[in-house]
Structures are given as C-alpha cells and as structure tokens.
Amino acid sequence: MHQSSIVDLFSNAERLEHLQEPTKVADLYKTWIASNSANSLLHAAYFNYGVALVKLGDRPGAMNALRECIRLKPDFCPPYINLGRILEDDGQLGLAVAQWMALANSLAAVNGDSVRHKLMALQQLGRVFESSQNDAAAEDVLKQSLDISSAQAEVIQHWIALRQRQCKWPIIAGWDNIEAKTLLAGISPLSLANLVDDPVFQLARACRYNKDSIGVPGARGWHARAPAVRRDSKRLWIGYVSSDLREHAVGFGMTDVFEMHDRSSFEIYAYYCGIDRVDRTQIRIKANVDRWLDINGLSDEQAALQIAEDGIDILIDLNGYTKDARTKVFALRPAPIIVNWFGFLGSMGSPYHHYLIADPYIVPEGHEIYYSEKILRLPCYQPNDRKRIVADTRPTRKDEQLPEGAVVYCSLNGMQKITASIFHGWMTILGQVPGSVLWLLAGTNETNARLRQVAQQSGISGDRLIFAEKKPNPEHLARYPLADIFLDTHPYGSHTTAADAMWMGVPVLTAPGRGFASRVCASLVRAAGMGDLICPTLDVYVTRAIEFGRSPEKVAAAKERLISGRDTCLLFDTPQLVSNLEGLFHEMWRDFKAGSLPVPDLANMDVYHDIGLEINLESVGTLTDDAYRSRYRERLENWNRTFPIRCDSRLWKDVA
Numbered sequence: 001m002h003q004s005s006i007v008d009l010f011s012n013a014e015r016l017e018h019l020q021e022p023t024k025v026a027d028l029y030k031t032w033i034a035s036n037s038a039n040s041l042l043h044a045a046y047f048n049y050g051v052a053l054v055k056l057g058d059r060p061g062a063m064n065a066l067r068e069c070i071r072l073k074p075d076f077c078p079p080y081i082n083l084g085r086i087l088e089d090d091g092q093l094g095l096a097v098a099q100w101m102a103l104a105n106s107l108a109a110v111n112g113d114s115v116r117h118k119l120m121a122l123q124q125l126g127r128v129f130e131s132s133q134n135d136a137a138a139e140d141v142l143k144q145s146l147d148i149s150s151a152q153a154e155v156i157q158h159w160i161a162l163r164q165r166q167c168k169w170p171i172i173a174g175w176d177n178i179e180a181k182t183l184l185a186g187i188s189p190l191s192l193a194n195l196v197d198d199p200v201f202q203l204a205r206a207c208r209y210n211k212d213s214i215g216v217p218g219a220r221g222w223h224a225r226a227p228a229v230r231r232d233s234k235r236l237w238i239g240y241v242s243s244d245l246r247e248h249a250v251g252f253g254m255t256d257v258f259e260m261h262d263r264s265s266f267e268i269y270a271y272y273c274g275i276d277r278v279d280r281t282q283i284r285i286k287a288n289v290d291r292w293l294d295i296n297g298l299s300d301e302q303a304a305l306q307i308a309e310d311g312i313d314i315l316i317d318l319n320g321y322t323k324d325a326r327t328k329v330f331a332l333r334p335a336p337i338i339v340n341w342f343g344f345l346g347s348m349g350s351p352y353h354h355y356l357i358a359d360p361y362i363v364p365e366g367h368e369i370y371y372s373e374k375i376l377r378l379p380c381y382q383p384n385d386r387k388r389i390v391a392d393t394r395p396t397r398k399d400e401q402l403p404e405g406a407v408v409y410c411s412l413n414g415m416q417k418i419t420a421s422i423f424h425g426w427m428t429i430l431g432q433v434p435g436s437v438l439w440l441l442a443g444t445n446e447t448n449a450r451l452r453q454v455a456q457q458s459g460i461s462g463d464r465l466i467f468a469e470k471k472p473n474p475e476h477l478a479r480y481p482l483a484d485i486f487l488d489t490h491p492y493g494s495h496t497t498a499a500d501a502m503w504m505g506v507p508v509l510t511a512p513g514r515g516f517a518s519r520v521c522a523s524l525v526r527a528a529g530m531g532d533l534i535c536p537t538l539d540v541y542v543t544r545a546i547e548f549g550r551s552p553e554k555v556a557a558a559k560e561r562l563i564s565g566r567d568t569c570l571l572f573d574t575p576q577l578v579s580n581l582e583g584l585f586h587e588m589w590r591d592f593k594a595g596s597l598p599v600p601d602l603a604n605m606d607v608y609h610d611i612g613l614e615i616n617l618e619s620v621g622t623l624t625d626d627a628y629r630s631r632y633r634e635r636l637e638n639w640n641r642t643f644p645i646r647c648d649s650r651l652w653k654d655v656a
Contacts, residue, residue: 004032006041013048026052043073050082059090077103077117084124093128100125104141119145119152126158135166135444143175150178153212156186164194164416166447167423167454171195172617181613189321193346194416197491197513197621199370200632201612206349207372207605209321214350217300217331236585237267239312239335241295242343243274243324246282247473249496250318250343253383255281258288260578266585269310271295271303273319273326280389295326304332313337314585317353320344337588337597340373342383345495345517347371349605354598355588357381357581361523362516370515374598376584380527380570382520383577384499391478400479401466403437407549410439410483410506412468412476413497415447417489421621423451425542426487427458433549439483442467480504484555485548490538491621493521499571502528507558509533509548511541514625527571528562604645611635 004012009032016025029049036042050065066083069076080103087096100121122145129138142159145152160183163171172187172195174180187195189206238261244250261268270289272282273296286292291310295303303326307315315335319325320343330338333352340348341357348356349372356363356373359381368375397404409429411418418440430436442448452462468479477500486501488494488510494501498508498521507530512522522534535541548554566572591597615631623631639645 006032006036006039006045009045010048013052022052022055026056026058043069043076046072047076047079047082050079054082054086059086062086063090075106077113081117081120081124084121088124088128093132097125097128104144115148119148122148123152123155126155130158130162133444135162136446138162139166139168147177150182153186156183157188157191159183160187160191160195161416164191165414165443167415167418167443167451169420184613184617189346189349190344191416193515193517194492195419196617197515197518198612198615198617198628199346199367199515200608201615202515203347203349203370203372204605204608204612206321206347207602208349208609210327210348210350214327214331217328235265235267236589237269237311237313238585239269239271239307239310239315240289240318241271241273241307241315241326241329242318243272243322243326244318244343245270245272245285246274246277247279248274248281251281251285252385252388252473253342253496253499254318255284255288256385256387256574257383257578257581258285260574261288262578262582263290266582269293269312271307273303274324295329300326300328300332303329304334307334314339314588316341317348318343320346320348336592339588342381345492345520346515347373349600349602351600351602353600355584357584358516359523361512361526362519367514372600372602376587378577378580378584380573380577381523382495382499382571383574384496384503384572386572386574388477388500388503389474390504391474393478395475395479395482397482400439400468400482402439402482403435405435407433407436407485407552407555408439408483409436409485409487409545409549410468410480410501411487411489411494412439412441412480412501413489413494414441415443417492417494418451419490421538422490423454424458425538427455427460428542429487429545429549430455430460430464431458432546436549437464437466438487439466439468442469476500477504480506485509485545487545488521488541491515491518493518495520495524498524502530502562502571503566505559505563505566507533507548507555507562509535509541509545511535511538513621514628524571527569529565529569529571530558530562533558607636607639607643607645608632611639 013025013028016028026049029045029052033042033045033049046065046069050062050069053062053065063083063086066079069079080099084096084099087099103121104118122141126138126142126145129141139159139162142155145155146159160171172180172183174183187205189202189209192202192205242250245254258268268289269291270285272292272294293306298306312335314337316339317330318341320340322344330352338353339355339357340353347370353373355376356371357376357378359377359379362381363375402408426438430438448467452465455465456462480501481504483506486498486506486508488498488508490511491513493510501508508521508525510521510525510533512519512534525531525533535544611632620628636645
C-alpha cells in the first residue's frame with residue numbers, strides 16, 4: 001500500500017467505506033500520506049483524509065489535514081468549504097468566515113468549478129451571518145450569489161426573509177441582473193404571507209413550492225394502514241409532528257392540549273424534529289403524551305417507517321412550511337390521514353394533506369376555494385395555554401423605558417410582520433395622539449435605527465419608537481400590562497402574541513383581510529368577546545386606534561372587559577377546544593372508513609401561480625373581495641382564450 005497509486009488509494013478507501021470501516025479509511029490515508037510526500041496529488045489525499053477524520057469526530061485532525069491541503073494547493077477550492085464548516089461546528093465562527101471569504105475573493109477565473117465553489121462559499125457566509133443576526137452582511141453576500149445565478153430558490157427565499165426582518169421596503173426589489181418577478185417566483189410561502197394578502201396566489205405558490213422543494217419522495221410502496229389491522233377498535237392513534245414542541249409559540253399553545261386529550265379514546269404520540277434543547281415547556285409536553293420520539297437522527301424514510309410501525313391513524317403537521325419542518329416525512333404518507341393545523345397559517349398545497357383545521361371566522365363559508373385541503377372547523381382555531389407562567393415581578397414603565405402618563409401602543413411581533421403600509425398607518429396614529437409612543441419588539445440595532453429614520457421622514461420623532469428587548473416568556477408576559485392598546489400587523493396578523501396580550505388584559509385592535517394569516521387575529525379577538533375591536537378596513541383601524549388614544553376611559557373599559565371575561569371566554573376554553581378537536585378526529589376517521597377521504601384540489605395551480613406573478617402586489621390588499629376575484633377572473637378569461645383551463649377545479653368554477 002505504501003507504493004500504491006492514488007487511484008488505488010481511492011479505490012481501496014471506497015471499498016472500506018462500503019464496508020462501513022471509517023477508522024480503517026482514515027488509517028489508510030494516514031499511512032499513504034506518510035509514504036508519498038512527493039506525490040503531485042498529495043493535496044487530494046489530504047482532503048479525503050480530512051473528510052475521513054470528520055466522520056470519526058476528530059475535528060482537530062481534520063482541521064490540520066485540510067489546512068495542509070490548502071497549503072499544498074491554494075487554488076483547490078473544496079477544502080476551504082469543508083474547513084469553514086468544521087470551524088463553525090467547533091464554535092470558531094470568525095475563522096470559518098475567513099476561510100469562505102478567502103475562497104470567494106480568490107476566485108477570479110470564470111469557469112464551472114470556480115463559479116460553483118464561489119456560490120457555495122457565499123451560501124455558507126450567508127447562512128452563518130443570518131444565524132448570528134448579522135442580517136445586512138447576510139443579505140449582501142446572498143445578493144452577490146444571486147448576481148452570479150438567479151436559479152437558486154433557497155437563496156432567494158433567505159434573501160427575501162432577511163429583507164423582511166430588516167424592514168427594507170420595498171421587500172421585492174429587483175436590480176440590473178434580476179427582475180422583481182424572478183424574486184417573487186422564488187419566495188417561500190411563509191414570506192409571501194408576510195408580504196401580501198392574496199390567498200389564490202398563496203395557494204398556488206405553496207403548491208409550486210411543494211413540487212420544487214419537497215418533490216416526489218424517493219421511497220416506494222408506502223400505503224396507509226387499513227382499519228382491519230388496527231390494534232384497538234375503541235381508540236385512535238394520533239401523532240403530532242413538530243420542531244416547536246418547546247419554548248416556542250406552538251409549544252406554548254399545545255401544552256394544554258396534550259394535557260386535556262381523552263386517553264380512553266386516543267393514544268397520543270409526539271414526534272420531535274427541533275433543536276436539541278430541553279426546557280420547561282418540553283418537559284411538560286413529554287409528561288403528557290403516551291410516547292415521545294426525537295426523529296432528528298432519523299432519515300425521512302426511517303421516520304416515516306417508525307410512524308407507520310407505531311400505527312398512527314391521524315398524523316398532525318404542526319410545522320407546515322416553517323423552519324426545521326420534516327415535510328418529506330408526510331410526503332411518504334406514513335399514516336392514512338394527514339392534517340394541517342396551527343403551525344402554518346395557510347394551505348399546504350400538497351397532494352397528501354387531506355384536512356386543514358380552521359374556524360368559521362378564519363375560513364368563512366365561500367372561502368374554501370383558497371385551500372387545497374378540506375376545511376374542518378373548531379369554534380376557535382387556536383389553542384392557548386391556561387397555565388402560562390407569568391413572572392412574579394411586574395416591571396414599571398420606567399423599567400422598560402416607557403414614558404409615564406403617555407398612551408403606549410404596542411405591537412410585539414417579529415419585525416418581518418411589519419410592512420410599509422401598516423407602519424405608515426401607525427405613524428398616522430402617533431401623529432394624531434400627542435405624546436403617544438409605539439412599543440415594538442427589538443430587531444437588530446441597524447433595523448431599529450432604520451424604523452426610527454422612517455418615522456422621522458413621516459414627521460414623527462424617532463424617540464417615540466421604543467424597542468423591547470427579547471426576554472424569557474414569563475418576563476415578557478409580565479410587561480404586557482404596561483401597554484394601553486395592542487395594534488395588529490397586516491397582512492400577517494398576530495397570533496400567539498395577540499392571545500398573550502389579551503391574557504394579560506391588553507385590548508387588541510385588528511383589521512382582517514382575506515387569507516388565513518390575515519384573519520387569525522380577528523378570530524382570537526372575537527373569541528375573547530371583543531368583536532367590536534375588529535375593524536372592516538385599515539382606514540377604520542387607524543381611526544379607532546386614534547379614538548382609543550384620545551379616550552382613556554375607553555381603554556380602561558376594554559381592559560376591564562377582557563380581564564373579567566378571560567376565564568370564561570371561548571378563546572381560553574381549552575377543554576372545549578380539545579373536545580371539538582377530538583370530534584373532528586372521529587369525523588376524519590369516519591371519512592376514511594367510508595372511503596370518502598378528501599382528495600386535495602390542485603387543479604390549475606400553475607395557471608394561478610403565473611397569474612399571481614403578474615398582479616400588482618401593492619394594490620391587492622386594498623381591493624374588496626368582489627374586486628379581488630374579478631381581477632383573477634379577467635386574467636383567467638384572457639388566459640383561457642389561448643390555453644384552455646381545466647374546468648373541474650372549484651377555484652375555476654368560482655372565480656371564472
């Protein structure tokens with residue numbers, strides 16, 4: 001082996017890889033390197049040696065091997081990428097960034113390999129900058145990446161999300177090399193919901209995203225279990241899949257649900273795919289499910305097989321298209337019935353999500369056309385924890401840098417939900433209520449400064465924007481009563497944030513739109529018994545906010561109503577929600593046994609997607625429902641003259 005060629009080395013190493021002998025692979029490279037120091041391809045051996053050491057968990061050894069590879073051949077690109085990842089995993093972010101930056105700056109030659117490696121380096125830089133909250137730097141390197149190639153859907157999605165998080169308006173802004181339409185065609189479903197209230201395009205975009213990003217599962221032969229092989233005819237096996245069963249909005253909302261399930265009728269399984277961090281909420285959830293399984297270490301096929309072997313009858317997707325979701329597991333159809341609920345505010349547009357759980361306000365009669373799933377309704381869609389822990393120490397306004405005696409409007413949502421139009425409305429409110437302030441959840445220092453600058457341009461002193469630093473949830477809840485009125489965002493409204501505000505006695509003002517994400521907050525406000533705070537338009541919303549700001553007695557009366565009705569209102573009636581949810585589970589199972597499981601309606605989605613790309617985003621949110629549908633109808637009729645459209649879709653029947 002000492003005198004073997006590098007071709008023989010690679011062949012023998014590959015054979016050992018197939019035999020799953022990682023230690024022997026590393027030893028093979030180590031021995032060959034020691035005896036072939038003059039070989040012209042020594043750098044390649046060092047690279048593979050570094051990869052082998054990573055698989056053994058030897059980070060220091062891998063770092064040394066890859067550094068030697070770079071020393072021997074500085075223009076060889078792969079070790080820069082790998083070394084950067086190892087340094088990042090080792091907590092040395094600065095050195096990782098230096099490796100990728102060196103590669104990106106050194107690739108002057110234009111050829112396939114150099115372009116590919118530069119894109120890889122820029123993507124790694126963007127990912128690390130984004131995860132470390134260096135949003136501006138992340139946006140910049142991802143823009144460089146898109147300048148080279150716009151055919152990078154994931155890069156487009158992150159670039160748009162970064163601009164939303166920084167409140168850089170307009171969000172979809174093309175430049176010399178890329179049209180705005182190209183960017184919009186690559187947007188993620190979640191970012192689209194934050195951008196525009198266009199449920200037809202949102203459905204079509206979700207469908208396209210599912211095709212492109214999830215795709216057709218590789219495994220074959222998956223079939224839902226027939227009722228005849230069920231282990232228990234009296235109980236249903238319910239599986240919940242989520243990355244957020246922890247201190248997260250979804251985790252907070254679901255704890256009470258898990259505790260209230262009727263174990264005589266249901267077996268409850270939780271499949272976790274989130275970060276490796278145990279907290280109080282997760283401990284509480286684990287204690288109240290029949291089985292908890294962390295599927296992070298399982299492939300999609302392995303996770304699906306486990307769910308199928310567990311005999312799950314109804315599988316609940318609590319993620320949708322959100323971070324760390326395992327949508328490909330659902331694509332393998334490991335359970336007879338698959339349900340979209342709570343984690344994603346809209347339709348999945350997939351061929352395997354059979355039901356979407358909503359309520360009569362979020363999806364009123366006639367709005368079913370905006371969803372591929374069959375709509376089932378609870379009295380109130382959103383679960384809420386009645387056992388929220390609130391910090392004993394209640395802060396003062398001085399503690400939170402809020403002025404005494406002033407009207408405090410708050411909107412403690414993520415920055416990505418703030419749009420130019422809603423911010424303009426807020427500035428109008430502040431302008432009409434002297435001395436009032438707007439209390440927002442802090443973003444980066446640069447984003448906070450940007451919003452203050454926009455306020456200044458609107459004639460409002462930037463000092464009237466107060467930014468609340470992120471705090472643990474008990475402390476965050478404890479500071480809510482310092483606010484007078486909570487102002488909802490639009491088109492992606494408040495959900496858990498609104499419920500938290502009302503739990504703490506702060507009235508919420510909202511103006512619902514057409515789509516799912518834009519109507520949840522109004523549903524919560526209605527369920528809290530505060531339906532008079534639902535405004536028909538954003539103009540009315542602004543007017544009502546001004547009226548409250550000028551009438552302290554109205555604010556006090558609204559707070560009193562909230563507090564007095566909190567323990568009896570529909571919004572916080574978890575036992576009723578769970579009872580109704582379990583009724584829906586039985587309804588789904590009856591559908592399945594009767595052979596009438598709904599088939600997701602995905603007809604004409606490509607047509608709606610292309611039409612949605614052409615519609616003026618800025619004007620959609622201001623249209624009435626009739627005008628909105630007419631806009632699609634006109635374009636459908638024009639399209640149909642040249643490319644006849646299938647007429648079996650309920651969307652087409654309704655709109656056209």
